[in-house]
Amino acid sequence: MSEKGMQKRKWQLTIALLIIIAITYLSAAITNFNFMDGFAAFPEAIGWMFSNLFITQESLERLPTILDKLIETIFMSIAATTTAAIVSIFLGIMGSKTTSVNSLLSVFARFIASVSRNIPVVAWALILLLSFGQNSLTGYLALFVGTVGFLTRVFIESIDEASPSAVEALTATGATYFHIVNKAVIPQSLPQMISWILFMIETNIRSSTLVGILTGTGIGYTFDMYYKSMNYNAVALVTFSIVLAVIIIELMSNYIRKVIM
Amino acid sequence: MTFLQIAGLSKSYNNETTVLKDISFNVKAGEFVSIIGPSGAGKSTLLRCINRMVSISDGEVVFDHAPITKLKKRALRQLRTDIGMVFQHYNLVPRLTVIENVLHGRLGYKSTLQGVLGRFTEEEKEHAFFLLRKLGIEEHAYKRCDQLSGGQQQRVGIARALIQNPKLILCDEPIASLDPNASKIIMDHLKSITTELEITCLINLHQVEVAQQYSDRIIGLNQGEVVFDGPNYKLTEEKINHIYGTQMRELITV
Ligand SMILES: Nc1ncnc2c1ncn2[C@@H]1O[C@H](COP(=O)(O)OP(=O)(O)O)[C@@H](O)[C@H]1O
Ligand SMILES: [Mg+2]
Numbered sequence: 001m002s003e004k005g006m007q008k009r010k011w012q013l014t015i016a017l018l019i020i021i022a023i024t025y026l027s028a029a030i031t032n033f034n035f036m037d038g039f040a041a042f043p044e045a046i047g048w049m050f051s052n053l054f055i056t057q058e059s060l061e062r063l064p065t066i067l068d069k070l071i072e073t074i075f076m077s078i079a080a081t082t083t084a085a086i087v088s089i090f091l092g093i094m095g096s097k098t099t100s101v102n103s104l105l106s107v108f109a110r111f112i113a114s115v116s117r118n119i120p121v122v123a124w125a126l127i128l129l130l131s132f133g134q135n136s137l138t139g140y141l142a143l144f145v146g147t148v149g150f151l152t153r154v155f156i157e158s159i160d161e162a163s164p165s166a167v168e169a170l171t172a173t174g175a176t177y178f179h180i181v182n183k184a185v186i187p188q189s190l191p192q193m194i195s196w197i198l199f200m201i202e203t204n205i206r207s208s209t210l211v212g213i214l215t216g217t218g219i220g221y222t223f224d225m226y227y228k229s230m231n232y233n234a235v236a237l238v239t240f241s242i243v244l245a246v247i248i249i250e251l252m253s254n255y256i257r258k259v260i261m
Numbered sequence: 262m263t264f265l266q267i268a269g270l271s272k273s274y275n276n277e278t279t280v281l282k283d284i285s286f287n288v289k290a291g292e293f294v295s296i297i298g299p300s301g302a303g304k305s306t307l308l309r310c311i312n313r314m315v316s317i318s319d320g321e322v323v324f325d326h327a328p329i330t331k332l333k334k335r336a337l338r339q340l341r342t343d344i345g346m347v348f349q350h351y352n353l354v355p356r357l358t359v360i361e362n363v364l365h366g367r368l369g370y371k372s373t374l375q376g377v378l379g380r381f382t383e384e385e386k387e388h389a390f391f392l393l394r395k396l397g398i399e400e401h402a403y404k405r406c407d408q409l410s411g412g413q414q415q416r417v418g419i420a421r422a423l424i425q426n427p428k429l430i431l432c433d434e435p436i437a438s439l440d441p442n443a444s445k446i447i448m449d450h451l452k453s454i455t456t457e458l459e460i461t462c463l464i465n466l467h468q469v470e471v472a473q474q475y476s477d478r479i480i481g482l483n484q485g486e487v488v489f490d491g492p493n494y495k496l497t498e499e500k501i502n503h504i505y506g507t508q509m510r511e512l513i514t515v
Contacts, residue, residue: 163354165348165350165351165352166352166353166354168314168348168352169346169348169352169353169365169418169421170365170368171314171341172312172314172341172344172346173341173342173345173346173365173366173368173369173421173422173425174338174339174340174341174342174368174369174370174425175365175368175369175376176338176368176373176376178373178376178377179368179371179373179376179377182376182377183354183361183365183368183376183377183379184354184365187354187356187357188354188355188356188357191356
């Protein structure tokens with residue numbers, strides 16, 4: 001890069017920084033958020049956490065129930081993700097420029113992707129709560145819908161970048177559409193798709209806690225129950241087991257990623 | 262004997278600009294023809310009109326008695342099995358092995374189910390290994406293509422085209438991404454194999470010297486028009502300048 005270009009970039013950075021500071025200050029002013037008060041509350045909050053959120057012998061007795069709910073939650077997340085993945089593979093193939101068969105279906109796939117992605121999972125849970133009521137189906141559907149949106153979008157991208165040139169080559173040999181999808185598109189983009197599916201399983205386990213609080217299912221409901229009955233030791237145990245589960249799942253999926261890539 | 266006949270071929274992608282204008286020439290069976298011209302002249306488009314990877318706007322292309330312009334989907338598929346294609350960027354499936362990529366060349370002969378299940382006969386597999394041996398990359402048969410050098414990948418591309426048992430091979434700048442050494446290997450293979458198997462070959466090149474060295478005949482394209490068509494010894498310096506425009510020519514030789 002030239003001397004002049006460097007100078008220009010420095011200036012741009014400085015200006016960007018100033019703008020960010022201005023926006024921060026402005027939003028704090030608008031919301032009446034006082035930085036000093038915010039910081040001052042820290043020691044007290046942390047003190048409260050240490051004196052209330054620890055795991056006791058008594059709360060450990062609840063471990064079997066908690067684990068039960070945790071496993072239920074994990075399986076629901078996996079089920080929601082994998083079923084969503086199946087739908088998304090289809091939508092992804094329809095939506096990608098290299099493999100779409102019909103422009104109407106393509107638009108439809110992209111529409112689904114953008115609509116369900118731009119509505120957060122929590123909002124889906126609340127919307128679905130109205131029509132399906134408070135049960136585990138609602139939780140499942142909320143995760144499912146959000147996941148379909150996200151996976152469809154990333155699958156479209158994976159397919160788009162994976163194999164347009166190979167698709168051209170196979171078309172030139174006289175291969176059929178299904179040959180091309182099965183022998184070029186899927187093999188080339190599958191590892192990346194699996195990686196996204198694993199990512200979504202992790203994400204869904206995290207969000208299913210929140211969704212569970214809203215829909216009254218799984219570990220989220222357990223958390224909510226102990227929280228409302230002020231059994232903070234049990235709350236600590238629940239939180240701890242969720243964190244542990246997420247870490248384990250993450251380690252597992254990182255390992256799988258390494259193997260398949 | 263005329264094997265490929267192109268008459269009054271025109272092509273435009275949008276209705277504003279015409280990429281190919283009224284192109285006519287015939288190719289005899291077994292000929293090795295180079296198409297040269299500056300970038301954007303329409304070389305790639307011309308090749309893709311022959312196997313109808315792009316639609317033809319006007320004119321006739323007749324290949325081995327088949328009127329390509331008029332073919333319906335299934336007949337077109339069948340016709341494509343007779344035409345191999347080799348690309349500048351090899352167009353392989355990088356994650357798959359060499360042998361899998363070569364066998365892709367047989368998909369045109371399969372029903373959807375056979376192909377999807379990957380049913381290839383022993384004979385086809387032997388043929389694939391035979392071609393890999395011929396091209397000197399048999400020891401890489403079970404390696405993933407993304408582990409090979411450019412020159413080796415292009416040889417996989419050539420094997421994939423040859424396993425089709427094609428009557429015609431279309432090569433779109435097959436050596437444009439390769440170093441001089443690898444380029445020579447690829448050109449030598451293309452020349453010797455197409456001669457041996459009596460396959461007609463149409464090859465887009467941007468190096469005039471390579472075209473002169475290997476081909477029986479050269480077609481010069483400029484802005485979608487044929488401005489030279491003749492045996493390579495007739496391609497004088499003056500004609501070359503005409504094809505490329507004088508300034509362009511300097512850019513290319515530097
Ligand atoms: N798919 C396409 N859509 C629109 N225009 C195209 C397309 N492919 C090529 N062109 C245009 O057609 C002209 C010829 O391109 P091409 O056949 O690739 O030339 P060459 O291979 O000689 O470089 C160029 O002006 C290019 O911009
Ligand atoms: Mg080109």
